[in-house]
Amino acid sequence: MSDTPTLQLAANENPSGMPPAAREAAAQALAGSDRYPDPAGVRLRAALSARLGVHAEAIVLGSGSSEILTLAAHAFVAPGEKVVSSQYGFIVYAQAAKLAHARHEVVAARDFGHDLGAMRAAIDADTRLVFVANPNNPTGSFLGGGELLAFLEQVPAHAVVLLDEAYTEYLTPAQRYDSMGWVRRFPNLLVARTFSKAYGLAGLRVGYGVGQPALVARLNALRPRFNITTPALAAAAAALGDDEYQARSFALNFEGREQLTQGFAALGLRSLPSAGNFVMVEAGDAAGVHASLARQGIHVATLEPYGLPRWLRVSVGLPEQNARLLRALAAALHPAND
Ligand SMILES: Cc1ncc(COP(=O)(O)O)c(C=O)c1O
Structure with missing residues (x-):
């Protein structure tokens, strides 16, 4: 051995390792890293805005999407209020709920995936945040767009649904659905994505959330001002363009x-x-x-x-x-x- x-x-x-264009962009950006990074990540948010077809104000950047998950718990859940997620859900959901001193209800899974009916039933008047991962880690389970949309239509406005799409780029064309369109329709939907998986930048820590500007503003209000480094911002923008x-x-x-x-x-x-x-x-x-x-x-x-x-x-x-x-x-x- x-x-x-x-x-x-x-x-x-x-x-596959880091996309070569991203590596080069990060190396170049290192030269300017004696200065603080752009706190608003203007270039990266503009690139994401163009790619996703949403307004730049609808995008919040995180140090990995993990930061978006924890910011969401802090922004939307007061101590003692409730967070709902599924059994076998990503471990950070429980950490985020704990950090926010929330009550965390874990809903039993069905066939190792989310039981959306049971999750809907768990949402009460005190529930402020519901985590749904699609696909789910670690089980790999997948919810079809129709099922997800029906769920979103049933969730009351006082609960934010955080749709965690960390692995969305791996969905087949037949599995894909238009969550960006849903963001325009549902003021209580926040979609989280990451550059750590399909974009090959796990060590640089870049993720983002997409939601209506009023929702995103609540996360931005708590976001550490310089949470994404200059090389990470540059690498993510370059990776985004490498089809x-x-x-x-x-x-x-x-x-x-x-x-x-x-x-x-x-x-x-x-x-x-x-x-x-x-x-x-x-x-x-x-x-x-x-x-x-x-x-x-x-x-x-x-x-x-x-x-x-x-x-x-x-x-x-x-x-x-x-x-x-x-x-x-x-x-x-x-x-x-x-
Ligand atoms: C379901 C899910 N969400 C979010 C993340 C967070 O990834 P990152 O913080 O690197 O963006 C992961 C990472 O494994 C994940 O599996």
């Missing part, structure tokens, strides 16, 4: 996800259909398998914090990386070969 490089498949990053990188990332992910799913099945392991850049696989003794993979130089995510101790989450890698993971997994399941 000694000179084989470590393979990181634990954090749902883009295995070729996006198309390649989508195709690599689509094929790699299939490669993993088929490989897991060939090993007799159950995995869940995923709409993201990762697959959840039932490994049985997940802690043991995780440790064996780590000894073989491969890091995947354990899901004990999500109450899924038998499962692992494997991020989709490049084809040869997926093949290496599957070989190592076979060895982990048959320790004599480990």
Whole structure:
């Protein structure tokens, strides 16, 4: 194992590396980094505005979309008021609720995904924020646009829906829906997206929220003034324009996800259909398998914090990386070969 490089498949990053144009833009921007960054991120917000077809005032930038999630809890939820999310929801939702001293109701999942009917029923007069991830991490579950729209139509105006679309770029054309159009219609909808996944900039920490200007202004009022660094702003704007990188990332992910799913099945392991850049696989003794993979130089995510101790989450890698993971997994399941 000694000179084989470590393979990181634990954090749902883009295995293609940073888009070259973004790397170059960040390097150039480093030269001006003796000064504070543009606090309004004017260039990046203008680029996002043009790309998404929404007004720049409808966009708030975050240090990763994680910051948008926590800002939303602070902006919309007073201590003691309620936050609703789904079982197996992204771990930051619980942290955000805790930071805001909110009551947090976790609604039981259905088929490892959101039960929107039960979530709607959990929204009471004190509920101020509802987290919905589509696709969901770590389960990979996906809600169709029709289902989501029907839910939005039912949520009362006093509760903000935070639609977390961290993995939206990995949706197939048939799965896509017009959440930007919904933002124009629903004053209580905030969509969160990130440059950490399909755009390959996880280490630079750039995400954003899109909502009607009045809603976004409430987040901006709490946002630290210089929350995005100059190189990160420049890299994100450059990455946004690299359609070729996006198309390649989508195709690599689509094929790699299939490669993993088929490989897991060939090993007799159950995995869940995923709409993201990762697959959840039932490994049985997940802690043991995780440790064996780590000894073989491969890091995947354990899901004990999500109450899924038998499962692992494997991020989709490049084809040869997926093949290496599957070989190592076979060895982990048959320790004599480990
Ligand atoms: C569902 C979901 N939302 C948000 C994020 C936050 O990502 P970032 O803060 O890097 O934008 C992640 C990261 O794993 C995620 O899985």
